[in-house]
Amino acid sequence: MISITNLSKRYGAVNAVRDVTFECSPGTITGFLGANGAGKSTTLRMLTGLTRPDAGSATIGGKAFTDLENPARTVGVMLDTSALHVGRTGRATLRVAAMMAGVPAGRADELLEATGLAGAASRRVGTYSLGMRQRLGLALALLGSPAVLVLDEPANGLDPEGIAWIRGLLRDHATRGGTVLLSSHLLAEIQATADRLVIISAGRIVAQGTLQQLLGGTGQNLEEMFLSLTAGGPR
């Protein structure tokens, strides 16, 4: 369970996130939707203890991220897959994380296999394509077998096969009672994956609910609704 309550963050004159409140329940996939610069990533960084909020709070299973004993066992995080050391191999990257999370090194190899990176495991991350980095980022998030997943743009750079694979993986995770929060600006992808949507524009939540709740009776499709909700939004 993820609870975000009245979260706010300001950078100089820019209100990056304003009074954001929403929840993600176990067994569901929540799609966090917004244009570039709408405040998605800032919200996710505040949720994971990387950015200090000016106001409000965010908890995972009732605890602030920074109070989690061994976060990797509770919540898998994938925020920015360009934030990997280019001089380290894929396998070494996962092994160090496995060590910190306290899971056996075999789990790292298992995930290399599962994410289709086994063949590239001993190559340096600097030689990886965007899609491969994305797979490595997902492997990092899955390492501690966490119940909660927080993923920023997970489909970014993946080929259609990869996108179908991650969609199945997330669906499976939710079916087994897991909680998923994923951000995206790809409407079709979110529509195909998420149970619930939270739409953010210029730092504010402008709509949230299930797809039926949001679209029911309006006669709009998701794109039309998104554009009308976020009109005038981009700063």
Added chain:
Amino acid sequence: MIPFATLVRAELHKTVDVRAARWLLLATALLAAAAEAIPLVFPHNVTQDRASYLTWAALGISRLLPLVLLMAMTAEWSQRTAMTTFTLEPRRGRVLAAKTAAALVISVLAVLVAFAVATVTVLAASQAGRHITGGWNWAQLAGFALFIAGASAVGMAIGAALHNTAAAIVSYFVLAGLFGLLMIPALEKVGDWINTGQTFGWLLNGDGSRHAAQIAVSAALWIALPLAVGTLRTVRREVR
């Protein structure tokens, strides 16, 4: 909580499992060996005792080791791995403490490597007929170890404070250059307290106990202070 020993082990892996660091460590060991050529090739200019062989090994090994430790500190920010590291252990102060401990472990290993290189060189040279006297005591050996650890810690601390690899490496070398200026007579008095080139040199000469206060002041200035600044910055900085 993640055991501290686990964090140290992870940081040790992170320091050596990067390609650039591996080359630097190899070069570090090779420089220790290469430096031994100086007492070997210039027997009339360099005292032929074990102490001077140890001294040259220490000077050789401490050329690049500070950069390895510096890069281990800056990589989190320059390579942006802080994002992964601090989502695995959000208590950033503990991560920094583990990095410092890992740097210390690597320094101790470097001391052992330098000692082994000097010992092998002395044995081989003696075997070949060179007359090398004993000439070292425990105090000198302690100074030798502290010199290597201290010189490396300066690099680590500058990396910790500056976060940026390029800026930290430039600062490290600029600092060494400025220390050179402090050697001129007019500034010598100041240099004796802040120039680690001078103060750590006393350690290496076995003169450490006579200059303990000066060594401590320079170490506080270039190791403790930047580490403290680095800790504060690391705990406060937004990871993005």
